[in-house]
Amino acid sequence: MHIMEGFLDTPWWQLWFAVSIPAILYGIYKMNKLVKEKREILPLLAVAGAFIFVLSSLKLPSINGSCSHPTGTGIAAIIFGPAISAVLGTIVLLYQALFLAHGGLTTLGANVFSMGIIGPLVAYLIYKAGMKANLNFYAVVFLATAFGDWATYLITSAELALAYPAGDVLTLGGFLSSFEKFALIFAVTQAPLAIIEGAVSALLFKYVVNVKSDILVEMKVIEASVVRKLRGIPA
Amino acid sequence: MSRKLEIIVLAIILIFAAQFIHMSSTTDAEYGGADGEAEGVINEITGGTYKPIAEPIWEPPSGEIESLLFGLQAAIGAGILGYFFGYYRAKKTYENELGYKGKSKSEGDRPSLEGDRHSL
Structure with a gap:
C-alpha cells in the first residue's frame, strides 16, 4: 500500500500530512496518558507494535500473481483504538521509508492516513459493532482485522486516484476511472491477504486472552463474561 | 485447551x-x-x-540488502512477540503456584475470573 517516494505532487502530499499529523499527535497524547495511568499495558503495547512490524514485512503472493503485504494494524486498533494505532503505524512506515526505500518521506502523510488511521478506524468500528451484536469473539476479530486491512488498500487507491485522475483534471468521472484501475491492483491483490491477516490476528488474540485477559477486561476491550465463555467456563 | x-x-x-x-x-x-x-x-x-x-534519500544497494532489512524488521517484531508472550505465560504460571500456597482449597475454587485461572 506504500505510495512511493515522490509520487504525490503538490498539493496532495501536504494535504495528507495536514490530515495525518493531528491524528498522530492525538495518538501520542493518548499513548502517554495511558502509559502513565497503567504502566502494566506497556508489554501489550509492544506486542501490538511488534505484530505490525512482523506482518508489514511479509510480502505475500496473492491469487492474481502479484505480491503485497498485510498491515497488522487491526490488533492495535482493537486493543488501543485508532489514535494509538496511528502512532505505531507511523513508526513502521518511517522504518520502511528510511531503510527500505519503501514508501517515502513526502508520501508518509498519505501512507499514515491509509494504514495508520483509516484501516485501524474501520477495524475498530467493526469490532465494536460486532461485539455489540454478540457475535463470536474470534469471528469479530477476524472480520475487523480483515476489513481494516482491505480498507487500507482502498484508501491508497483513492489517494492515488485523487492525485492521478483520468484526463488530468480532477472530476468525479476521472477520479472513478482511475480509482477503478488502482483498486483493481490493490483491492484484488489484497483480498486473500486480508483473509490471512484476519485469521492470524484472531489466533494472536486467542493467546492474548489466554495469558492476559485481565488487562483486556480492564481496558474494556472485552467483557469478563465473554472471556469466561471463550475459556469454556460456565458463567 | x-x-x-x-x-x-x-x-x-x-x-x-x-x-x-x-x-x-x-x-x-x-x-x-x-x-x-x-x-x-x-x-x-x-x-x-x-x-x-x-527521490528516496537512501536505497538498499541490492535486493540482497533489501531482503536483509525486511528480514531484520520481521525478526525484531517476532523477538518482541516471543519475549512478551513468554513473560506473560511464565508470570501467570508462577503467580498461580504462589497463589495456591497460602490459600485454602475453597478460596482456590472461587468461581471468579481470578479463581478460574487456576484451572487452566
Whole structure:
C-alpha cells in the first residue's frame, strides 16, 4: 500500500500530512496518558507494535500473481483504538521509508492516513459493532482485522486516484476511472491477504486472552463474561 | 485447551499456499509488487510524463540488502512477540503456584475470573 517516494505532487502530499499529523499527535497524547495511568499495558503495547512490524514485512503472493503485504494494524486498533494505532503505524512506515526505500518521506502523510488511521478506524468500528451484536469473539476479530486491512488498500487507491485522475483534471468521472484501475491492483491483490491477516490476528488474540485477559477486561476491550465463555467456563 | 482455531487458521493458510504452488508452477505469473504495478498505472494515466518530486534519500544497494532489512524488521517484531508472550505465560504460571500456597482449597475454587485461572 506504500505510495512511493515522490509520487504525490503538490498539493496532495501536504494535504495528507495536514490530515495525518493531528491524528498522530492525538495518538501520542493518548499513548502517554495511558502509559502513565497503567504502566502494566506497556508489554501489550509492544506486542501490538511488534505484530505490525512482523506482518508489514511479509510480502505475500496473492491469487492474481502479484505480491503485497498485510498491515497488522487491526490488533492495535482493537486493543488501543485508532489514535494509538496511528502512532505505531507511523513508526513502521518511517522504518520502511528510511531503510527500505519503501514508501517515502513526502508520501508518509498519505501512507499514515491509509494504514495508520483509516484501516485501524474501520477495524475498530467493526469490532465494536460486532461485539455489540454478540457475535463470536474470534469471528469479530477476524472480520475487523480483515476489513481494516482491505480498507487500507482502498484508501491508497483513492489517494492515488485523487492525485492521478483520468484526463488530468480532477472530476468525479476521472477520479472513478482511475480509482477503478488502482483498486483493481490493490483491492484484488489484497483480498486473500486480508483473509490471512484476519485469521492470524484472531489466533494472536486467542493467546492474548489466554495469558492476559485481565488487562483486556480492564481496558474494556472485552467483557469478563465473554472471556469466561471463550475459556469454556460456565458463567 | 481446544485447538479448533489453530486448525482453521492453518487450513486457510494451506489453501492459499496450495493455490500459490499450483499457480506458480502452471502459469508464468511474475509475483511482482503491487506498489510497482501502481507505478505502471500512473505512467499509463499520465502518459509517462510524471516525474517524481522526490527521490528516496537512501536505497538498499541490492535486493540482497533489501531482503536483509525486511528480514531484520520481521525478526525484531517476532523477538518482541516471543519475549512478551513468554513473560506473560511464565508470570501467570508462577503467580498461580504462589497463589495456591497460602490459600485454602475453597478460596482456590472461587468461581471468579481470578479463581478460574487456576484451572487452566
